[in-house]
Each structure stands twice: as structure tokens, then as C-alpha cells.
Amino acid sequence: MISVATEYRRAGREPRAPDSVCYVCPRCHDTLALEHGELVCAACAGRYRLADAAYVDFAGPGLDFDDWWMQTPELQAQWLATKAPREEEFQLGGAQRYTLPLLRRLGLAPGATVLSAACGLAADVQYFNDQGYNAWGIDLGSRILRWSERRCRVRLSRADLFALPFAEASFDYVQCLNVIEHIGTVGDTTTVTEDYEAQRIAAIGSLLRVVKPGGYLLLSGVNRTFPIDFFHLQHSGPLRLHSPWEQFSLNCHDYQKLADATGYAEWTRPLPLRGFFSWTHLRRRPLVRPILPLANWALGCMPDAFYGSPLSFFSVVLIRRKAI
Numbered sequence: 037m038i039s040v041a042t043e044y045r046r047a048g049r050e051p052r053a054p055d056s057v058c059y060v061c062p063r064c065h066d067t068l069a070l071e072h073g074e075l076v077c078a079a080c081a082g083r084y085r086l087a088d089a090a091y092v093d094f095a096g097p098g099l100d101f102d103d104w105w106m107q108t109p110e111l112q113a114q115w116l117a118t119k120a121p122r123e124e125e126f127q128l129g130g131a132q133r134y135t136l137p138l139l140r141r142l143g144l145a146p147g148a149t150v151l152s153a154a155c156g157l158a159a160d161v162q163y164f165n166d167q168g169y170n171a172w173g174i175d176l177g178s179r180i181l182r183w184s185e186r187r188c189r190v191r192l193s194r195a196d197l198f199a200l201p202f203a204e205a206s207f208d209y210v211q212c213l214n215v216i217e218h219i220g221t222v223g224d225t226t227t228v229t230e231d232y233e234a235q236r237i238a239a240i241g242s243l244l245r246v247v248k249p250g251g252y253l254l255l256s257g258v259n260r261t262f263p264i265d266f267f268h269l270q271h272s273g274p275l276r277l278h279s280p281w282e283q284f285s286l287n288c289h290d291y292q293k294l295a296d297a298t299g300y301a302e303w304t305r306p307l308p309l310r311g312f313f314s315w316t317h318l319r320r321r322p323l324v325r326p327i328l329p330l331a332n333w334a335l336g337c338m339p340d341a342f343y344g345s346p347l348s349f350f351s352v353v354l355i356r357r358k359a360i
């Protein structure tokens with residue numbers, strides 16, 4: 037059996053592309069050295085543990101995200117057995133049908149550097165690596181329980197969005213899907229804190245810091261100006277009705293305003309939605325299933341104005357970092 041440290045060293049010896057990615061100290065961005073199963077920062081003396089599944093723990097035990105299904109061992113086992121496979125299907129479907137074609141359209145060929153921030157189960161990170169991309173993932177939540185199954189686990193780390201363990205301008209493309217609306221909220225609710233806007237600007241700024249000049253950041257979430265939310269239900273029925281002025285969800289203009297406030301963004305644009313959804317729930321309903329290909333097709337051929345408008349139930353936005 038190969039020890040974690042050996043595996044990590046072996047990964048470090050792989051021939052590296054000129055623009056390869058490596059971990060830096062998330063606090064001071066200085067280089068790290070492997071010492072006795074820990075990555076150690078010479079500048080600030082930060083120490084980061086290599087976990088059993090070969091990922092690095094940059095966040096430490098003080099930082100955590102409360103997933104509701106971690107409350108009891110029974111709930112955890114149930115979630116991993118029933119929900120995790122569906123979420124993996126959703127994530128993998130999006131990576132295959134949406135992100136890979138998008139990377140090609142952006143001119144990013146295999147070999148380009150990719151980060152999935154808040155990658156959860158990391159099925160996308162593994163898929164991008166299998167396609168030849170230099171893909172990395174970070175997450176804080178309990179989905180890392182599944183990382184031991186990943187072939188790319190030396191490129192996965194437990195880290196905070198606000199303190200990414202990567203040098204400035206490391207990635208051609210970064211994605212952070214369905215996350216920004218959960219920043220600046222009270223626990224796992226749709227109630228926002230007083231400083232929610234400042235927190236969201238800091239998060240987008242932290243993501244754009246590791247994007248190369250001229251590179252791209254993809255964000256997504258439910259559309260604030262569409263009054264029905266199918267995703268944040270918190271056990272309260274099949275949908276959540278909300279005001280188009282609520283502060284939890286964002287529309288394209290909100291993303292643009294926040295991205296502009298970071299000082300990094302050249303432009304922010306809404307993108308078509310075709311291929312983004314795997315319809316993992318609806319596909320299991322015989323009456324709905326036949327119309328899904330039509331719905332998916334329609335989501336790709338609306339005029340540009342549709343995707344940023346109150347008619348669209350969801351937003352996907354692409355932000356370009358200013359070229360130098």
C-alpha cells in the first residue's frame with residue numbers, strides 16, 4: 037500500500053507543464069514544503085495536514101460547513117447511499133454537456149488549468165482530468181467523504197473560498213456553481229447577514245485572484261427576478277416563492293455589480309443554459325421525461341436578453357478577468 041506522503045511526492049514528480057499549478061500557503065501565499073506528512077510554510081509557519089484520503093487540509097478543524105445530513109450517522113449513511121449518487125450524476129452531466137463544450141468555445145484545450153471551487157463530490161474535477169485538463173478542486177463540506185474514491189485526489193484540498201491555497205493567476209478557468217447566494221447568509225437559510233454584499237464581493241474577488249488575466253470565472257444560481265425557486269426548499273414543499281427584491285438570490289446585474297466591485301473584472305455576461313441541467317429528479321417522472329430534451333433544447337436558443345431577464349429561472353454568468 038502506498039502511503040499518502042509517497043503518493044503526494046510521486047504526484048509532485050510528474051512532468052509539469054510550464055503553467056502548472058501547485059499549492060501555496062493559503063494565509064500568506066508563500067511556497068510550501070512537505071515535512072513529516074504535513075505541508076509547511078517557511079514564511080508564516082502555517083502547517084497543513086495531509087489527510088488519509090491524500091487530500092490536503094488547508095482549512096483545519098476550526099472551519100466547517102454544516103450539512104444537515106451530518107447530524108446523525110443514520111442520516112449520513114442515508115445521504116451517501118441515496119442522494120450522493122444523484123448529485124454525482126448531476127455534476128458529471130453538467131461537466132460533460134455544459135462545461136467541456138464551454139471550455140472548447142473559450143479556446144481552452146486539454147492541458148489548460150481548471151479549478152472547481154466548492155467542488156463537492158468532485159466528480160467534475162475527475163472528469164476534467166480524465167479529459168486531459170489540469171483540474172483541481174477545493175471544498176469545505178462533508179462531501180469530501182467521497183474523495184477517497186477519486187483518482188485525482190492529490191489535486192483536491194479542503195480549503196476555504198476566502199483563503200484559496202493557490203498563487204495569483206494560477207488558472208485559465210475557475211467555476212463556483214450555486215454557491216455565491218449561500219455566502220453572507222445565516223446558517224443554511226435564505227436570510228442574509230448585514231454584511232452579505234461585502235462577503236460576496238470578497239468571495240468573488242478571492243476567486244478572480246487565482247484566475248489568469250484574460251481567463252474566466254463561471255458562477256451560477258437561481259435568478260432573483262424570477263419569483264419561483266426550485267432549489268432552496270428546506271423541506272417546505274416543491275418550490276419556494278420569493279420576492280424579486282429578496283437579498284438571498286442574485287440576478288445577472290447583481291453578479292456584474294459584485295464582480296465590478298472586486299476591481300478584477302473586465303466584463304460579466306449571462307450564458308445560455310442548454311446542457312447545464314441533468315434533470316436528475318424530473319427524469320424519474322414518466323410524464324415529464326419526454327419533454328425534457330425539448331426543454332433543454334429551448335434553453336439554448338433563447339435570445340441573449342432572455343438569460344438575464346425575469347423570464348429565466350436560473351442564471352449562469354461568465355466573468356472575464358482583465359488582461360494586463
Ligand SMILES: [Zn+2]
Pocket residue numbers: 061062063064065066077078079080081082
Ligand atoms: Zn504562510
